[in-house]
Amino acid sequence: MNQKLSITKTGNFRTLQEKWTNQRVVDLLVRNSLLIVILIVMVYFATQNERFASFGNLRAVLIAAAPFALIALGQTIVILTGGIDLSVGSVVAMGAMSAAWLSIRLPPEQLWLAIVIAVILGTLAGIINGLVIAYLDVPPFVATLGMLTGASGIAYVIGGGAPINGLPAEFAVIANTKIFGLQFPVYLMIGSFIIMALIMKYSAFGLRVYAIGGNRVAAEVAGVNAKRTLVQVYAISGSLAGVSGVVLASRVGSGPPSLGVGYELLAIAAVVIGGASLMGGRGTVWGTFLGLIIIQTLGNGLDIMIVPSYWQSVINGVVIVSAVAVDVWANRRRSR
Amino acid sequence: MAPVLEIRGLEKSFSGITVLKNITFSVEQGEVVALAGENGAGKSTLFKILTGQLRPDKGTILLNNENLDRIDTRIARELGIGIVPQELSPYPELTVLENLFVGREIKTKFGYLDRPAMLGESGRMLGIFGLDINPSDKMKSLSTAYTQIVEIVKATTWGAKLILLDEPTSSIPEHEVEQLHEIVRTLKGQGVSIIFTTHRMSEIKQLADRVLVMRDGVLIMDAPAAQAEPEAVVTAMIGRDLGNLFPKLSKPGKNIGLVVQDLILHKNGPSVSFEIREGEILALGGLVGAGRTEIIETIYGVRTAVSGNVLVGTKSLVLGSPRKAIDIGIAIVPEDRKGAGLVLERSIAENGGLPRLRDHLAAGFVKIRSRKRTVGEAMVRVSLKSRSLDQPAGTLSGGNQQKIVIGRWLGGETKVLLLDEPTRGVDVGARGEIYNIIRDLADAGLCVLLASSDTPELIGLSHRVLVIRDGSITGELKRDELDSPSAQENIFRLSSGQETLVS
Numbered sequence: 001m002n003q004k005l006s007i008t009k010t011g012n013f014r015t016l017q018e019k020w021t022n023q024r025v026v027d028l029l030v031r032n033s034l035l036i037v038i039l040i041v042m043v044y045f046a047t048q049n050e051r052f053a054s055f056g057n058l059r060a061v062l063i064a065a066a067p068f069a070l071i072a073l074g075q076t077i078v079i080l081t082g083g084i085d086l087s088v089g090s091v092v093a094m095g096a097m098s099a100a101w102l103s104i105r106l107p108p109e110q111l112w113l114a115i116v117i118a119v120i121l122g123t124l125a126g127i128i129n130g131l132v133i134a135y136l137d138v139p140p141f142v143a144t145l146g147m148l149t150g151a152s153g154i155a156y157v158i159g160g161g162a163p164i165n166g167l168p169a170e171f172a173v174i175a176n177t178k179i180f181g182l183q184f185p186v187y188l189m190i191g192s193f194i195i196m197a198l199i200m201k202y203s204a205f206g207l208r209v210y211a212i213g214g215n216r217v218a219a220e221v222a223g224v225n226a227k228r229t230l231v232q233v234y235a236i237s238g239s240l241a242g243v244s245g246v247v248l249a250s251r252v253g254s255g256p257p258s259l260g261v262g263y264e265l266l267a268i269a270a271v272v273i274g275g276a277s278l279m280g281g282r283g284t285v286w287g288t289f290l291g292l293i294i295i296q297t298l299g300n301g302l303d304i305m306i307v308p309s310y311w312q313s314v315i316n317g318v319v320i321v322s323a324v325a326v327d328v329w330a331n332r333r334r335s336r
Numbered sequence: 337m338a339p340v341l342e343i344r345g346l347e348k349s350f351s352g353i354t355v356l357k358n359i360t361f362s363v364e365q366g367e368v369v370a371l372a373g374e375n376g377a378g379k380s381t382l383f384k385i386l387t388g389q390l391r392p393d394k395g396t397i398l399l400n401n402e403n404l405d406r407i408d409t410r411i412a413r414e415l416g417i418g419i420v421p422q423e424l425s426p427y428p429e430l431t432v433l434e435n436l437f438v439g440r441e442i443k444t445k446f447g448y449l450d451r452p453a454m455l456g457e458s459g460r461m462l463g464i465f466g467l468d469i470n471p472s473d474k475m476k477s478l479s480t481a482y483t484q485i486v487e488i489v490k491a492t493t494w495g496a497k498l499i500l501l502d503e504p505t506s507s508i509p510e511h512e513v514e515q516l517h518e519i520v521r522t523l524k525g526q527g528v529s530i531i532f533t534t535h536r537m538s539e540i541k542q543l544a545d546r547v548l549v550m551r552d553g554v555l556i557m558d559a560p561a562a563q564a565e566p567e568a569v570v571t572a573m574i575g576r577d578l579g580n581l582f583p584k585l586s587k588p589g590k591n592i593g594l595v596v597q598d599l600i601l602h603k604n605g606p607s608v609s610f611e612i613r614e615g616e617i618l619a620l621g622g623l624v625g626a627g628r629t630e631i632i633e634t635i636y637g638v639r640t641a642v643s644g645n646v647l648v649g650t651k652s653l654v655l656g657s658p659r660k661a662i663d664i665g666i667a668i669v670p671e672d673r674k675g676a677g678l679v680l681e682r683s684i685a686e687n688g689g690l691p692r693l694r695d696h697l698a699a700g701f702v703k704i705r706s707r708k709r710t711v712g713e714a715m716v717r718v719s720l721k722s723r724s725l726d727q728p729a730g731t732l733s734g735g736n737q738q739k740i741v742i743g744r745w746l747g748g749e750t751k752v753l754l755l756d757e758p759t760r761g762v763d764v765g766a767r768g769e770i771y772n773i774i775r776d777l778a779d780a781g782l783c784v785l786l787a788s789s790d791t792p793e794l795i796g797l798s799h800r801v802l803v804i805r806d807g808s809i810t811g812e813l814k815r816d817e818l819d820s821p822s823a824q825e826n827i828f829r830l831s832s833g834q835e836t837l838v839s
Contacts, residue, residue, distance in 0.1 A: 220658060
């Protein structure tokens with residue numbers, strides 16, 4: 001993949017001009033293959049069931065996507081450094097449980113404290129991940145696997161092993177306030193995506209993340225403090241998971257400690273469908289957005305068509321692997 | 337007798353650039369052929385085509401009169417073409433035995449590995465070459481030379497009739513080279529044909545029956561090794577004389593710019609002290625592993641020192657942090673360009689701006705235009721050849737990549753430039769340009785510390801040479817001593833621990 005030269009195949013007698021134009025069209029199609037697939041899938045669902053293309057359904061897809069989107073964003077930058085964050089699902093649960101626990105104890109005017117503390121807890125989990133990975137050199141898979149188990153345990157401890165129910169109505173406001181017909185978390189999601197996309201593309205932090213993932217040694221030789229950047233990256237992932245937990249608790253109106261189980265894998269799926277390399281250094285926020293859209297619309301469309309959920313899992317699995325296979329193929333094609 | 341390998345009119349190009357042009361030659365059974373040429377001459381491409389990793393655009397390859405027009409890696413191996421690449425990829429955690437049999441394991445009739453049978457077979461294989469290797473040892477316990485030998489043995493066990501060795505002796509110590517040569521002779525005795533690439537002229541004479549020289553994708557020379565004089569081979573390789581490669585040096589300034597005091601690299605190790613004046617190029621010579629790279633990396637802070645002081649101008653440097661070194665004005669061009677120099681996926685502008693990213697920031701965001709201007713100016717000064725600054729660094733040639741690594745330090749407050757093998761893997765044309773850049777930087781008042789394994793480079797590009805052996809300075813050659821014809825010999829003597837010098 002180092003050499004990005006294109007090789008003309010033997011026995012190719014077309015003129016250079018012809019080959020160029022054809023190649024460009026194919027390149028364009030290949031590069032946007034994910035977008036094309038999304039459009040095809042959407043058009044297909046829309047023709048199958050008129051409910052799919054309705055505003056009400058769009059709203060449902062978006063609000064369902066929001067908590068995932070936040071985790072997937074954090075996961076994107078973690079994966080860009082060449083790492084992985086398996087703990088996000090549990091951190092969601094921890095955030096949700098701590099927000100729920102506080103919300104039934106705090107007076108209504110101090111509910112903001114529940115949110116802040118939940119996010120701080122998530123950030124702390126991320127910082128611990130980052131410190132262990134950067135300074136103790138524990139592989140990210142192992143460090144965050146430990147946090148996955150640990151944070152899940154804390155979520156159960158907070159609720160004494162049971163869900164926390166009867167959250168105050170004021171707390172439910174967070175997820176259910178509508179602005180121009182869309183719930184607040186939808187705006188939170190869109191805003192986070194835009195901000196993160198700008199950060200990754202134009203900020204020093206973004207460049208450092210790409211540099212560390214692309215070649216950590218070279219980045220360090222060029223003066224990048226890789227350890228500090230790694231801690232920042234995992235802290236962001238943790239805090240976004242905390243926010244996601246608050247949003248979920250508010251939407252559900254309770255705090256089940258099993259919330260968020262398996263979310264990390266869906267988030268990773270969205271990131272890799274979006275074209276990021278698990279080796280680090282390659283991938284975009286925009287790609288993750290597309291990956292997320294494809295997972296969510298597929299789930300929603302199949303729901304509407306009343307496909308049993310077990311079969312949905314099978315279809316999801318096929319989609320994940322084929323999306324990445326196409327991406328790998330497209331990259332190899334470009335680098336030959 | 338018909339040749340084992342016959343190549344006719346082989347051509348290959350990458351996106352319009354011809355890398356192999358009308359290559360025609362043949363190899364007899366049991367013949368040892370040396371393939372010489374600069375980096376980028378097309379040797380690797382030729383090897384890749386022969387082993388099926390690349391398809392030629394044109395031309396025929398005949399192996400034992402069989403046409404290999406649709407060759408892939410598996411077919412190449414089955415037909416008896418084996419390759420031992422320059423960068424070996426053994427399985428270090430597996431045993432020698434397992435390394436030898438990966439991919440063609442001997443199994444019992446129940447499908448289990450038949451270890452006794454493999455053990456016997458491997459003993460026999462190693463025995464043929466008179467090797468004293470225990471097949472049960474872990475691969476990682478072997479030296480580089482032995483690792484290479486095991487890879488060669490492995491290639492022969494696939495029944496190779498033609499073995500390609502890519503720079504077999506480039507990374508192994510002198511005293512193990514002979515062992516490798518012995519293996520090649522044994523293979524020859526068995527009727528196996530060999531093509532090897534090399535940079536050592538002496539090796540061509542010692543080992544080869546015939547020498548092929550490639551330059552810019554063209555086969556320039558095809559002669560019996562006995563008749564090929566080293567000078568003729570070198571001239572054929574580079575296409576011109578070496579004489580005018582090095583620029584004329586100016587006189588260094590008066591002020592001392594860098595002081596290294598009692599730098600100790602290893603516990604109980606020797607200490608190193610030296611000074612460099614502003615505008616002076618000080619070269620570190622010595623064998624591979626003598627400690628030159630360690631000295632440079634310790635000054636820069638990617639490696640920690642046991643103790644020692646480094647002064648840049650009058651300011652004392654806190655050792656151990658590249659960031660602090662950069663801030664005080666130290667720049668590095670590391671030995672391993674791909675591994676430690678560049679983030680290949682990222683653009684020239686991003687790589688170029690990385691060390692001084694802070695100069696181009698506003699509230700944490702990169703000022704794209706300011707960075708582009710600064711990096712652009714620097715890249716013009718090093719005459720980088722690229723389509724645009726947004727081009728990924730990995731798409732450039734080795735010489736141009738090196739220009740980014742050097743150029744990104746220009747135009748700042750750089751006071752000291754550390755160069756570790758700055759022209760490794762760089763072709764001759766770009767090499768001359770890089771030498772000029774280094775000279776210009778010294779003229780601008782920088783202190784330059786240059787480590788190089790290339791003796792002509794040490795002599796041609798420095799005001800002074802310090803020879804390093806086992807981490808300590810064993811000798812110093814001043815400019816007038818470097819101008820004497822015996823300079824090369826003396827550097828070698830100091831490097832290898834001989835006390836006496838020739839005058």
